[in-house]
Amino acid sequence: MFGLFKKAGPQEVSLNSDQYKFEVQPDQNILDAALKAGIAFPHDCRVGSCGTCACKLTKGKIKPTADFSYVLDGEQLKSGMILACQSRAKTPVSIDVEIDDSVKVEATNSYIAVVKKVTPLTHDIMELTVEIDGLNHNGLAGQYAELMVKKVGGSRSYSFAKAPANENSKELSFYIRNVPKGKFSGWLFGKDPTGQKIELNTPFGSFYYRDKSTPMVCIAGGSGMSAVKAVLEQAALDQAERDAIFLFGARTQQDIYSQKELEVIKKQWNPNYNFEYIYVLNMEPEDSDWKGPRGLVTDYLKSDYIEKGKLNMKECQGFLCGPPPMIDAAIAAFTAEGMPNEEIFFDKFLDSGSK
Numbered sequence: 223m224f225g226l227f228k229k230a231g232p233q234e235v236s237l238n239s240d241q242y243k244f245e246v247q248p249d250q251n252i253l254d255a256a257l258k259a260g261i262a263f264p265h266d267c268r269v270g271s272c273g274t275c276a277c278k279l280t281k282g283k284i285k286p287t288a289d290f291s292y293v294l295d296g297e298q299l300k301s302g303m304i305l306a307c308q309s310r311a312k313t314p315v316s317i318d319v320e321i322d323d324s325v326k327v328e329a330t331n332s333y334i335a336v337v338k339k340v341t342p343l344t345h346d347i348m349e350l351t352v353e354i355d356g357l358n359h360n361g362l363a364g365q366y367a368e369l370m371v372k373k374v375g376g377s378r379s380y381s382f383a384k385a386p387a388n389e390n391s392k393e394l395s396f397y398i399r400n401v402p403k404g405k406f407s408g409w410l411f412g413k414d415p416t417g418q419k420i421e422l423n424t425p426f427g428s429f430y431y432r433d434k435s436t437p438m439v440c441i442a443g444g445s446g447m448s449a450v451k452a453v454l455e456q457a458a459l460d461q462a463e464r465d466a467i468f469l470f471g472a473r474t475q476q477d478i479y480s481q482k483e484l485e486v487i488k489k490q491w492n493p494n495y496n497f498e499y500i501y502v503l504n505m506e507p508e509d510s511d512w513k514g515p516r517g518l519v520t521d522y523l524k525s526d527y528i529e530k531g532k533l534n535m536k537e538c539q540g541f542l543c544g545p546p547p548m549i550d551a552a553i554a555a556f557t558a559e560g561m562p563n564e565e566i567f568f569d570k571f572l573d574s575g576s577k
């Protein structure tokens with residue numbers, strides 16, 4: 223009789239025919255349990271929007287916590303695809319998913335951070351620096367942390383603005399854009415938050431530096447500067463044996479920032495290879511003193527690099543970060559020029575208005 227009310231316990235998850243095994247708690251999703259176990263399960267947004275954690279359920283039963291059909295098409299659903307970030311395990315389950323074994327991804331940790339300082343970078347982007355006692359910064363350049371402020375409610379994702387080796391000890395920095403009517407960014411840009419507490423979990427994300435010898439083509443917009451700059455800092459610190467170009471798309475000169483840090487990357491870059499960064503403005507007044515390129519970053523890449531034969535996109539690796547429409551346009555431009563999908567890495571800065 224009492225057995226009927228037996229509380230559900232943890233369930234075992236097996237990935238790729240026992241390549242990895244871990245336990246998932248009844249109130250935990252499969253992705254979070256995998257990341258806590260230090261497995262490089264592919265993921266990005268972790269809120270059921272991006273589809274990066276899509277995987278095939280081959281055995282067992284799950285309980286979806288969101289409608290997968292927003293992200294997965296009919297064929298995928300029929301073949302047993304699920305979103306790991308929106309799945310609880312009802313029984314032991316087996317899953318097939320491609321795991322990137324080329325890097326060591328660390329298990330996520332939880333911390334209490336304190337706002338150390340906030341520094342305006344442009345009219346709508348702020349650098350947030352937090353201090354954490356006992357921080358073991360085991361993230362990779364390009365990855366992100368999840369930040370929670372009680373007053374705001376819910377969690378928000380923010381990418382590391384620096385390569386781990388460039389951070390001061392016990393500190394993490396983020397570049398955060400002031401989103402109109404946004405709760406977290408409204409809190410940050412409102413009354414000085416210095417000294418306030420933030421709950422923080424890290425590291426997350428499948429966007430990180432991959433070492434290779436092919437040229438890097440990087441595009442960012444808005445606060446997407448953070449993750450792409452961190453990736454480039456890592457490549458510079460590693461003395462990567464490759465060329466790189468970084469196109470930052472912005473509206474006007476008011477939106478330009480991080481020039482000093484990009485100059486440092488340029489100086490540190492492996493002297494046998496080339497690193498260029500270019501700001502491309504699409505809403506700069508015609509009569510202004512701006513001497514740099516104008517228009518869309520993707521058009522500039524095509525006219526000044528691809529058509530002039532400076533880049534063969536089939537042999538490049540792409541790193542993209544920022545607002546979803548810009549990333550979608552850049553992915554389309556990269557693939558149209560023959561860059562293989564598996565060589566394109568990106569983080570779309572999705573927010574609750576993006577669905």
Ligand SMILES: Cc1cc2nc3c(=O)[nH]c(=O)nc-3n(C[C@H](O)[C@H](O)[C@H](O)COP(=O)(O)OP(=O)(O)OC[C@H]3O[C@@H](n4cnc5c(N)ncnc54)[C@H](O)[C@@H]3O)c2cc1C
Pocket residue numbers: 266267366378379380381382396397398399400401402403404405406407408427445446448449569570571572573574575576
């Ligand atoms: C992997 C990842 C990394 C990221 N990294 C960064 C980063 O480094 N820097 C950065 O600035 N951002 C980053 N973001 C975005 C960030 O996580 C937040 O989503 C963003 O800062 C907005 O948070 P907010 O609380 O200010 O806005 P929110 O309060 O979440 O609102 C965002 C917008 O949605 C609207 N909205 C809210 N609820 C709804 C609803 N139910 N329906 C329709 N519209 C709604 C709001 O009016 C507002 O315009 C990242 C996102 C992801 C997924």
